[in-house]
Amino acid sequence: MKIRDIALIGILSATITAGKLALSFIPNVEIVTLLFIVYTIVFGYKKVLLVSLVFTTTEVFIYGFSTWFLVYYMIWPLLIIITESMKKKVKSEYGYATIGAIFGYSFGAFFAVVESFFYGVAYGWTYWVRGILFDLLHGTSNFIIILVLFKPIIDILTRLKKSYYRNKN
């Protein structure tokens, strides 16, 4: 890995953290999913898996330890791997908006399964049912955000990537 790649991973991680904090006043509306998807398409899964590691670790520093960080270490890499495996087949923003929507709708269920291991099935079930409306908002907002912003961000990032790796002085 080159110094240029390490710097890029730092910058991408910072943009995701900043993007999350900027929208944190609206529950479950975020651009983290969109950014992980577009970063994976433009920069490849290897770098973005490291970005997810830095992002989750930064989140732990901001919000402290709890069971959620275990899910974060799994769920973002999962999204990256899904995106990587789909990127040759899926070309349209509709496909990625659908992936983002499914990801958002199932976000709470994924947490509920992990919480069940710590606090029991009853707690996990209650956790999921109580969060259904938040998951609904999460999935739908992901769909709309990705549908609207996917193409413009891909275009900008592709151009920036070319100039970033062209100037190798």
Next chain:
Amino acid sequence: MNKKFKVILSILIVTLLVFVGYKAFLSPKGVEGAKAVTIRVINENEDVNKTFEYNTDHEFLLELLEEKQEELGITFEKYDFGTMVIGMLDYVADPNKQEYFHISINGEDALTGPGEIPLTDEDVYVFELKNY
């Protein structure tokens, strides 16, 4: 009409329908009408074990607690996900000592906050100071 706009409009309508369905079938429902309920506060640190009986028309526990806030010396804390009871009978749980007020309904642990606990006739709601 733009295709993307149509798709966004469609998903918003579907989301709204699911929201209405959730509210109608899955969310906890209160019981209308008069109910006789008991609230018990246990705080072994302060040697407190008091029982209060109320007749109420409220549908959820939080509504009753808000009405009786002064009498029960309740301290609330509001979060994005709902309201928590952090103090009872003028004693506020100390997070540095890992204290919290544990809620149980007829001996069963509550799985939600007071905002989602429906009031049912003859139910007993216990607030006990515990350590996590």
